[in-house]
Amino acid sequence: MHIALTSRPSPLLLALAAAYPGLATAAAAARVDFAVGNVVALGAAGSTRPLSKGAEVQPGETVSTRDGRAQLRFSDGSLVSLQPQSDFRVDSYRYAGQADGSEQGFFSLLKGGMRTITGLIGRTNKDNYRVTTNVATIGIRGTEYSITYGDGITVSTGEGQVMVCNGGGCLLLSSGESALVTTPTSQPSRTEARTNLPPAPPSVSPQVFFASGEQRSGNGTPTLNSPLLPSGEGYNFHWAGVKSGNPYITYFGDTNAGFGSDGSLSTVAVGVLNYSAQGNGFYFTDGTIGWGRWSSGVLTGDGPSDQALKDVHYVVGKPTPTNDPVFSSSGTSTYNMLGFTMPTSTTGVVGTQAVTGQLSVNFSTYQVGVNMTVPIGGKTYVITDTASWSYGVFSSGGFICGGACTNGQLSGFFAGSGASHAGLTYQFLDNLPGTDLGKISGAAVFKK
Structure with a gap:
């Protein structure tokens, strides 16, 4: 399943850090603003490394929060907060410092929950941004929204709009609205239930x-x-x-x-x-x-x-x-x-x-x-x-x-x-x- 947003573009990614030393020459997709607990980055070849504040996350990596949580800040200005027991993958990411049409942010939430504030990617071309889950895809036009797994997934929009699509059709969510998607072929439906995902706390002093x-x-x-x-x-x-x-x-x-x-x-x-x-x-x-x-x-x-x-x-x-x-x-x-x-x-x-x-x-x-x-x-x-x-x-x-x-x-x-x-x-x-x-x-x- 994938979800598309339609209000203010921004990659919704959580915490992924650079899993391969060999990727150090590649442009990082994000940096870790905050990580607590046993948060790690998983490379495509199976390598694992711990994530902490300031670590870089590269395209292709998966952030696994395990018993912790993390918050990522992407180079286009978007923020992604990941809940405990979440896996979030940066499938493809390109941003050269401005929205010139070449930018791209494709992500997958494999399990758990996330909350994101989108950035510049997707602001000009909404097709350049998407988040995929196992039952739907989410796209944006720029927004703040959250996703959580349960009986399928629940998607809640805070600000802006998101488009939730799968084999059963598409549903546009505006500010304050939520949707439930249970299977890859069941049509997304509106629900009064909202995701309950407290944001990842900052790591600074009170x-x-x-x-x-x-x-x-x-x-x-x-x-x-x-x-x-x-x-x-x-x-x-x-x-x-x-x-x-x-x-x-x-x-x-x-x-x-x-x-x-x-x-x-x-x-x-x-x-x-x-x-x-x-x-x-x-x-x-x-x-x-x-x-x-x-x-x-x-x-x-x-x-x-x-x-x-x-x-x-x-x-x-x-x-x-x-x-x-x-x-x-x-x-x-x-x-x-x-x-x-x-x-x-x-x-x-x-x-x-x-x-x-x-x-x-x-x-x-x-x-x-x-x-x-x-x-x-x-x-x-x-x-x-x-x-x-x-x-x-x-x-x-x-x-x-x-x-x-x-x-x-x-x-x-x-x-x-x-x-x-x-x-x-x-x-x-x-x-x-x-x-x-x-x-x-x-x-x-x-x-x-």
């Missing part, structure tokens, strides 16, 4: 960003004298809001974040995507993690035209290192709410009362229990959910908010030494019954 404040509560309340977060690479960026008129929630690891002199988050770059604030509803940081809301903004690099952003609720920061002892500990910890954004709805309603809640983290079972109350528009919605976490990043694609909605999503991450902080964004994807609120977004930050 550090989070944000600047001045909106609402905060609980012990350890930040002050305006808290240290500001510095501009630079290695930040996690989770956001929920409206993109091009449609509700949207997504997250990225290993981004380059830019902050103003007052500490406000102004830009986020990841691959060929560039987020820029145009209006700051508010911003806050305690020196470890940050949260805020852009009243408006713009996203470039996602297709041929700019994408307008509205009410972008975000949490951002450098995640807790994966080798922090807390991730190999046992027992549970309670996180009290440190701060939040006032929730907003797609109909223009803004919350006026405090969001409250706690997180209960089980370090033995890798689960995060979420309990929050979200008041808005005269209603109070209760989020009760259990999200799984891996390498410090957690997400859930189907929480129920007090019986009022049945299709909510959230994503978050840990920050600070010992996972001292956690931040998340959330979105109610149902049009809430009995209200004119439309769909609701927000962000919250917690401290142990």
Whole structure:
């Protein structure tokens, strides 16, 4: 099976390193941004070598994550994150520094799961990019999407469009849509289920960003004298809001974040995507993690035209290192709410009362229990959910908010030494019954 994307070109490859010394003279397809665990590169002749940060991946090699995971950065600007127990092969790759028609990125996901942000390959000619699986092929026009094996494969589009094709036909997926393909000849079908693939965590020290404040509560309340977060690479960026008129929630690891002199988050770059604030509803940081809301903004690099952003609720920061002892500990910890954004709805309603809640983290079972109350528009919605976490990043694609909605999503991450902080964004994807609120977004930050 193969999958084709159609929104913003970029090879979706994970971690492959140079398996043959003799290939050193060939142009590398990618470098390893991050590798943890027993990640190796397999050469076509059967050679095996371990992969670590900075290693090159050559065309023809397969990256096998085994019990680990990896993130690859390709020369055309695309990023590929591989989940544990994944095999990802770079079948053919050519990129001479510009999209002149000779570029090519053909890949195979043999097992496991991956998430990618596409780059310049496929932007001009979508036939120059594809990812093949055992039941379908995926092509692009430029996008962010993920694939996971299960009963066949599930493909979910974050931004842009992908085309999923096999012997049963083709299906075009737009932002926020998913497809299930079970056999090489069964027609791809739309599904409400989404892939659940937390991004590979960056390998840098913990550090989070944000600047001045909106609402905060609980012990350890930040002050305006808290240290500001510095501009630079290695930040996690989770956001929920409206993109091009449609509700949207997504997250990225290993981004380059830019902050103003007052500490406000102004830009986020990841691959060929560039987020820029145009209006700051508010911003806050305690020196470890940050949260805020852009009243408006713009996203470039996602297709041929700019994408307008509205009410972008975000949490951002450098995640807790994966080798922090807390991730190999046992027992549970309670996180009290440190701060939040006032929730907003797609109909223009803004919350006026405090969001409250706690997180209960089980370090033995890798689960995060979420309990929050979200008041808005005269209603109070209760989020009760259990999200799984891996390498410090957690997400859930189907929480129920007090019986009022049945299709909510959230994503978050840990920050600070010992996972001292956690931040998340959330979105109610149902049009809430009995209200004119439309769909609701927000962000919250917690401290142990």
